Amino acid sequence: MSTTLSKQPAPEPEAVSGDTPPVFSVRGLWKVFGPKAERIPGNAELAALSAEELRRETGCTVAVRDVSFDVRKGEVFVVMGLSGSGKSTLVRCLTRLIEPTSGELEIDGEDVLAMDKARLRELRRHRASMVFQHFGLLPHRSVLDNVAYGLEIQGVGKLERRAQAMKVIAKVGLDGMEHRRPNQLSGGQQQRVGLARALAVDPEVLLFDEPFSALDPLIRRDMQEEVIRLHREEGRTMVFITHDLNEALKLGDRIALMRDGAIVQLGTPEEIVAEPADDYVRDFVRDVPREQVITVRTAMRAGACEGTEHPGALAPDTVVTTAIEAVARTGGAVCVVEDGDCLGVVDHENLLAVVAGIGPRRAAVS
Numbered sequence: 001m002s003t004t005l006s007k008q009p010a011p012e013p014e015a016v017s018g019d020t021p022p023v024f025s026v027r028g029l030w031k032v033f034g035p036k037a038e039r040i041p042g043n044a045e046l047a048a049l050s051a052e053e054l055r056r057e058t059g060c061t062v063a064v065r066d067v068s069f070d071v072r073k074g075e076v077f078v079v080m081g082l083s084g085s086g087k088s089t090l091v092r093c094l095t096r097l098i099e100p101t102s103g104e105l106e107i108d109g110e111d112v113l114a115m116d117k118a119r120l121r122e123l124r125r126h127r128a129s130m131v132f133q134h135f136g137l138l139p140h141r142s143v144l145d146n147v148a149y150g151l152e153i154q155g156v157g158k159l160e161r162r163a164q165a166m167k168v169i170a171k172v173g174l175d176g177m178e179h180r181r182p183n184q185l186s187g188g189q190q191q192r193v194g195l196a197r198a199l200a201v202d203p204e205v206l207l208f209d210e211p212f213s214a215l216d217p218l219i220r221r222d223m224q225e226e227v228i229r230l231h232r233e234e235g236r237t238m239v240f241i242t243h244d245l246n247e248a249l250k251l252g253d254r255i256a257l258m259r260d261g262a263i264v265q266l267g268t269p270e271e272i273v274a275e276p277a278d279d280y281v282r283d284f285v286r287d288v289p290r291e292q293v294i295t296v297r298t299a300m301r302a303g304a305c306e307g308t309e310h311p312g313a314l315a316p317d318t319v320v321t322t323a324i325e326a327v328a329r330t331g332g333a334v335c336v337v338e339d340g341d342c343l344g345v346v347d348h349e350n351l352l353a354v355v356a357g358i359g360p361r362r363a364a365v366s
């Protein structure tokens, strides 16, 4: 099994691009806990204070601070940050499990903040399902009935919901376990039940709140592979909270890195590793093996190969580790080709610059 940190290509039918209309659109979102919280976002003087100063002066905690982003259809959008950085609060605000203090929030162009109770219930039950860290399973019910639970509260008939539950039970690899109770399952299997239950209602978006952090490392890796596989097969939009950088790099099409409630950088894993926005992000990604994340699209320099054959050419999404092997085999520069066009070339010098942490930018101009 490959241990590379780089994200596998997005699913074919719904390739993720900036042109796809957003599922969630978030603008200037704040969540402040504490007395008279609503005075803070609109007050430039108070809003300029650090989290610590605000707490001292107002007794309020800013959990989410003026955050704006889109979650695009079909992408895995990871919210990452240290404990207390605001990840859970932000993701709970998306379906108003926590009420935002101010800002704008839409799902598929519909104003979430204007939804009444019935519409909100519909949002949480049908459109955006949450997978929790502690599974939230009902102990006295079988796997089958746990998975069918979301459909049951939607009023779906018994036969239909059981048939649908059996389908997703198979999808998450729990075939043959449908009559067990949760306490007869391992932690990883319980997490699969939680995942199946969220999938059973066929939501447009799956929201994962640190689902794997209680699992031991091997099971955790299995579950990450499971999420990648499901995403590749279905192309469903996912929002995934984690404090684990490797998990974020492995799963995310894009990562929002949070600190003190704000997003300090939003970008692809490669952008975050290759071009950290500030010293905080740089420090965060310091130990990442850059050559497993940065691709030749970023590492290449200008140049073109001769002819149209492009022997030994690399695709632009090839990670540097793989490109090093290709360059070693040919003994010279190798071209990077997309749709038959040569985009540039890579050689020992600019690939090693990436490994050494002095590229790709400097390597590109040298």
Ligand SMILES: Nc1ncnc2c1ncn2[C@@H]1O[C@H](COP(=O)(O)OP(=O)(O)OP(=O)(O)O)[C@@H](O)[C@H]1O
Residues within 6 Å of the ligand: 033, 034, 061, 062, 063, 081, 082, 083, 084, 085, 086, 087, 088, 089, 090, 243
């Ligand atoms: N109900 C609440 N009342 C007051 N403060 C809260 C409440 N919920 C969260 N906070 C504070 O908001 C900040 C962000 O918390 P949040 O749980 O969103 O962070 P997190 O990044 O998800 O952390 P963790 O990884 O530990 O779950 C923290 O300072 C937290 O103490």
